[in-house]
Amino acid sequence: MGVPVGVDAFTGGVFCFDPWALYQAAELTNPNVVLAGVIGQGKSALAKSLAARSIAAGRSVYVPGDPKGEWAPLARAVGGTVVQLSPGHPARLNPLDVTGTDLAAGQRLLAAVAGLTLHRDLSAAEHGALDAALTAATGRGVPTIGRVVDALSTPGAHTARADGVRVEDRTADGRDLAHGLRRLVRGDLADLFDGPSTQQLDPAAPMVVIDLSALGSDEDALALAMTCSSAWLESALATSTSKRWVIYDEAWRVLRQLALVRRMQAQFKLSRAHGVANLIVLHRLSDLDAIGARGSEARALAEGLLADCSTRVVYRQEADQLTATATALGLTCPERDLLPVLPRGTGLWKMPHRTHVVHHLLHPAEMDVIDTDAAMRDEPGEFSVPDGSSSGGGPRAA
Ligand SMILES: Nc1ncnc2c1ncn2[C@@H]1O[C@H](COP(=O)(O)OP(=O)(O)O)[C@@H](O)[C@H]1O
Ligand SMILES: [Mg+2]
Structure with missing residues (x-):
């Protein structure tokens, strides 16, 4: 078989x-x-x-x-x-391509990316800020990470009010997220995933x-x-x-x-x-x-x-x-x-x-x-990795 x-x-x-x-x-x-x-x-x-x-x-x-x-x-x-x-x-890939048909997929992706760049879990308020920013960015066609970052930095007053959050608080909730996601907009990974x-x-x-x-x-x-x-x-x-x-x-x-x-x-x-x-x-x-x-x-x-x-x-x-x-x-x-x-x-x-x-x-x-x-x-280190480094620790060479 x-x-x-x-x-x-x-x-x-x-x-x-x-x-x-x-x-x-x-x-x-x-x-x-x-x-x-x-x-x-x-x-x-x-x-x-x-x-x-x-x-x-x-x-x-x-x-x-x-x-x-x-x-x-x-x-x-x-x-x-x-x-x-x-x-x-x-070559560039927009990981938010699918968001037009599946908002939840876009949310999962952004939460994962923000979690990876910040090296921590997101708070409930941050999830709220991220969802609002993605929704705002999606309102203008297929969203991009850059537009989500913009929406995090200048959240919509109307949406914030509808969510029962003061707009200043929403801006504060989105600050770390915007900072983390910016790595894909202006940092070392710029242009690979931001844009169509x-x-x-x-x-x-x-x-x-x-x-x-x-x-x-x-x-x-x-x-x-x-x-x-x-x-x-x-x-x-x-x-x-x-x-x-x-x-x-x-x-x-x-x-x-x-x-x-x-x-x-x-x-x-x-x-x-x-x-x-x-x-x-x-x-x-x-x-x-x-x-x-x-x-x-x-x-x-x-x-x-x-x-x-x-x-x-x-x-x-x-x-x-x-x-x-x-x-x-x-x-x-x-x-x-x-x-x-x-x-x-x-x-x-x-x-x-x-x-x-x-x-x-x-x-x-x-x-x-x-x-x-x-x-x-033939790369140096390829075979000299001490395989006793069983768990934990920093990155290994290979
Ligand atoms: N079943 C096999 N028979 C013969 N040679 C193999 C076999 N599997 C792997 N090799 C050879 O062993 C070497 C290492 O294989 P690779 O798949 O890169 O190892 P790994 O991914 O485990 O580091 C390669 O040169 C490959 O061609
Ligand atoms: Mg291999």
């Missing part, structure tokens, strides 16, 4: 995977997949193969943020679209990749850009129920951002109705722990995100991750003992009712478009 992935190490047979069919057959509780493994083990290669082979089977694939710029060759090879976002480049989109999303495109490699290694900028570009892609999902993958390669780089995790989880919930299977790529399951202390709301969100991925594919793990991984996934002792010795391209596929050890087979014809990471492999 599904596209061929590789060889089942126990049976020697071909292992195939189709999250939609398995979900329909009640073998999975949701179609989403988490893929974890140390650097260089073949996670991206597996994700790209799944993408290419699924496209051959009639599915489509979205990559809302490609931080290393390694997905473009595959997108081009399958006749897909690559949007390269880079300061000084003409220069790209039309073709819902029939087999693959759409948003290349964020020009943003470098600033994890905040990456999280913001990823949030905005995924919002832009959502506008296509809103009108489609055709089956598609949404792939977050290198997701560990952005998942310590609470606002992004919250948004991702909301998307996961919505996406099932739209036929979407999400794939998130981490180094280790404890990447999700970095988001907050045990027992916190943030941690609960991260745990929820993991629970929302009923297929867990684990590639080689460092020794200090074995217990945590085994506990999180309910691995048996023999399964746990496999984790530190899995060779490149081989993973433990854990599904609710069965487990497989699968060696992913790359077809020679796929190599050209999949193995585009050669330059990256």
Whole structure:
């Protein structure tokens, strides 16, 4: 059932995977997949193969943020679209495109972006200010972030009164928000997301990749850009129920951002109705722990995100991750003992009712478009990352 992935190490047979069919057959509780493994083990290669082979089977694939710029060759090879976002480049996406038909989507997006730039949750009064500003900006056609910032700085007296708020208070409520959102209007991300989109999303495109490699290694900028570009892609999902993958390669780089995790989880919930299977790529399951202390709301969100991925594919793990991984996934002792010795391209596929050890087979014809990471492999630090930095801490080099 599904596209061929590789060889089942126990049976020697071909292992195939189709999250939609398995979900329909009640073998999975949701179609989403988490893929974890140390650097260089073949996670991206597996994700790209799944993408290419699924496209051959009639599915489509979205990559809302490609931080290393390694997905473009595959997108081009399958006749897909690559949007390269880079300061000084003409391409721009308006994440508020969808707002004309779905005000709530615009509100969620702005709340996430403001939360990311301010590094905190918004107060109820701030949510009120943001909603009023978005409504005001929408009154004049498709809103842009710049117009929302203007509306935050000079709120409408009429709307404020209708909401039972003094206009001075509303201005004060919007001050931090305007400051935070301005990063997308005049800051380092200016021109990428503020203004009308220069790209039309073709819902029939087999693959759409948003290349964020020009943003470098600033994890905040990456999280913001990823949030905005995924919002832009959502506008296509809103009108489609055709089956598609949404792939977050290198997701560990952005998942310590609470606002992004919250948004991702909301998307996961919505996406099932739209036929979407999400794939998130981490180094280790404890990447999700970095988001907050045990027992916190943030941690609960991260745990929820993991629970929302009923297929867990684990590639080689460092020794200090074995217990945590085994506990999180309910691995048996023999399964746990496999984790530190899995060779490149081989993973433990854990599904609710069965487990497989699968060696992913790359077809020679796929190599050209999949193995585009050669330059990256020689990057200093790529293999010298101390993998003992299990949880918490600052950004890691990779
Ligand atoms: N199943 C496989 N068979 C052979 N080579 C592979 C396989 N998977 C990955 N590779 C090679 O290993 C290298 C690292 O793979 P990559 O997918 O970039 O790793 P990761 O994303 O886990 O860091 C690439 O050169 C890739 O071509
Ligand atoms: Mg990779």
